[in-house]
Amino acid sequence: MPTYDYECKVCGHSYRKFQKMTDEPDKTCPKCKGEVRRLIGLGGGVIYKGSGFYTTDYRSSEYLRRSKEESGSGSNSSCSSCSSKTCSTCGK
Numbered sequence: 488m489p490t491y492d493y494e495c496k497v498c499g500h501s502y503r504k505f506q507k508m509t510d511e512p513d514k515t516c517p518k519c520k521g522e523v524r525r526l527i528g529l530g531g532g533v534i535y536k537g538s539g540f541y542t543t544d545y546r547s548s549e550y551l552r553r554s555k556e557e558s559g560s561g562s563n564s565s566c567s568s569c570s571s572k573t574c575s576t577c578g579k
Contacts, residue, residue, distance in 0.1 A: 492528050497521025 489508060494501040495516035504513065512525050546554075 490528065492526040493523045494526055495519060495521050495523050501526075 488505045490503050491506055491512070492501065492503050493513050493516075495518065498516060498519040498521055500516055500518045502517065506512075513523050515521065516523050
């Protein structure tokens with residue numbers, strides 16, 4: 488079910504409400520009974536978890552190699568706090 492944001496035109500009270508897409512929009516403020524307007528929301532983000540997604544399973548080996556190098560995992564870094572081979576902060 489989508490989440491809709493509402494704001495009262497009278498008192499400025501804002502709230503969110505889970506509603507079916509087919510439900511009638513709210514018309515009155517639960518706080519002061521004034522007229523409300525439905526705001527345009529950002530919506531929910533898509534999260535790619537698990538197997539079967541391009542971003543988790545089918546990336547090229549070159550992309551995965553560069554990603555590991557940039558994150559520092561699997562690199563020959565001598566510094567534990569950065570991915571640099573020579574660190575000016577700790578002197579390693």
